[in-house]
Amino acid sequence: MITQTEIARRLGVSQRAVAYALSDDPEAHKELSKETRQRIVKAAEKLGYRPNRYAQLMRGKKSGVIGMIHFASLVQSVAVRAARVAAAIHNAGYQLLADDLLWYPKSAKLVCDSMVDARVEGIVLCNPPQWFPPAELECFRRLKIPVVSISGMEMAGIPQIRADMRQGMFDLTQHLIAIGHRRLTLLASTTDEIVPKAQWPTTERIGGFKDALASNPTVHGEVVRTNYASDTLMDPYRIGMVAMQGLIASGDQLPDVLLCQNDDWALGALAACSEAGLRVPEDIAITGFDSTVFGAYGTTPLTSVTQANDEMANNAVQLLIQMIHGEKIAAKDKPTKWPCRLVVRKSCGSPVVAGKTS
Amino acid sequence: MITQTEIARRLGVSQRAVAYALSDDPEAHKELSKETRQRIVKAAEKLGYRPNRYAQLMRGKKSGVIGMIHFASLVQSVAVRAARVAAAIHNAGYQLLADDLLWYPKSAKLVCDSMVDARVEGIVLCNPPQWFPPAELECFRRLKIPVVSISGMEMAGIPQIRADMRQGMFDLTQHLIAIGHRRLTLLASTTDEIVPKAQWPTTERIGGFKDALASNPTVHGEVVRTNYASDTLMDPYRIGMVAMQGLIASGDQLPDVLLCQNDDWALGALAACSEAGLRVPEDIAITGFDSTVFGAYGTTPLTSVTQANDEMANNAVQLLIQMIHGEKIAAKDKPTKWPCRLVVRKSCGSPVVAGKTS
DNA sequence: GTGAAAGCGCTAACAT
């Protein structure tokens, strides 16, 4: 590894001269004659000199690193969001130190500590789940390392960027009612019951669903709860499949439409229908949420709701950088909500297909 | 941030005493009396002392970081492999510095440099694509930072762990022939034509396909080429859909079975069939490769080939650690091949379904 | 315009 001292030795100048020549502060360059500087810069380039970041950090320089703690698994919508955040960090000129906690949840403390050790200037939490221990964030607070979260669990004192899922689910439900569906079932997780108010995505989606039902009294709506299973990590589809199989096995009349919490569950539900010989949307309509790329494919393209992932990622990173620069963020407790957009495809049926309009 | 000096000041001992008390070399502990050491350790814990990694590194300590350069995109099989490598690195007690180059391919040099700057002890390349510039690896070679690759492009001097795709495709083709298919078409990328011998996965798969055909002279086999498109990054399914649409539009007789290079392409092909009113496997059979979780779902679960991702990830990381420890690796040029396993599901048809046995 | 030197937090050799 080539150092400033080494360059100085070879050129017969002082180490200080090399430091000033290679400084990224233009003011420093003026301390040297043009020729001397040129000579040093050339030599540094030729020798492949790279400043020792660790030595720079020891002198109090900022690390230029932003940490991302994510929980991606194979849920495509979450993976895409994490990728968008990674790109936003990169584009903002910061380095990324990423750790996917979902693959080793026991290591929350370890990962947080390693972020501190790496002297990250800020942290983005991507989709923190309800089991994420908020206590681990204490070390960031103590060291005044700013943290923002994008989607996932709400956490006190942490600014959050999220999609307006209530509005998204409201729009979806309204559409389903408008095209003639009268018996609606929402498949939701139990996480909001386990950790009250922690898992807003579920609360919000149920809220939007009920809002829409409230303005349509003749429509029958129901919320069915299902739980994340241990194998959800490697297989986000099974949960929807099992739930749909349960509905079929119950022998009760099926709803007109099953609204799933995400596209992955919906795809699992589609598989269960296919297995049972049910046609979608003719026998039962199915909708997803988050609008994954894959949802658009398949025998039955999914009606879904798109989140503004790009905008949310940029928003989160910009906000974090403002906080890094010491700007006070007003209203930390009110999340920033980005509107969702309804995407209508085949799986929800249409007035004609569903055959249920007046 | 609390330092050794700060602890020493508070306890009224020397900084050296603190350093020896907190050293992870047990020999150093003997330099101190038990009581003194206890007192220091307790205080350090209470104050939340964390050693400054950068200062340690300045003193020549190893970084304990392994870098992973990956190219995950939304191709599930690739994302899973990267996740497995991440877990293996974590389990081996190393820290992970990960960068997904697929999202900013122009930055290959930048990412490699930042790995060097971070003083990584080794590098795992996950699925390097054929456009990855080998020149960027030069800096690792110069600094004697070991590099291994898992899957992806073959690179001179870099030990590679990969799946035996030739055997996997051979087994798959043999099975398809055994259950009665007689007209087989393999959908392969053009990458091996663009960069000869660089893109072995394609070469290997075509090889396995042809090997199987060679031992069954009555069977008609064909290789159709298709190319990665610019939108493949965010949509790995479209390429298969477009290819299938092309086959249908050509008006030629369809093959009995379309063998796709990966599950994502196969799912796209399934979508095209569905759109065109073709039943799978009755009208045409379709197979994938890599066996993604999702391939097992859907109206038509995919016949596919499983790679030993866990084993390959552990193998790669273990090998890298051996190299880090200075062990000479024999036969760097011969890749380690892990066997593939055929997974038969509905999409390839069966003697009865295909209706083509004697 | 340039050289000498301090010091960031730590490890380790040396001295008491």
Added chain:
DNA sequence: ATGTTAGCGCTTTCAC
């Protein structure tokens, strides 16, 4: 058993 000190590579102040 404890204290002192040098030095990793860098930035920056001070004196020439």
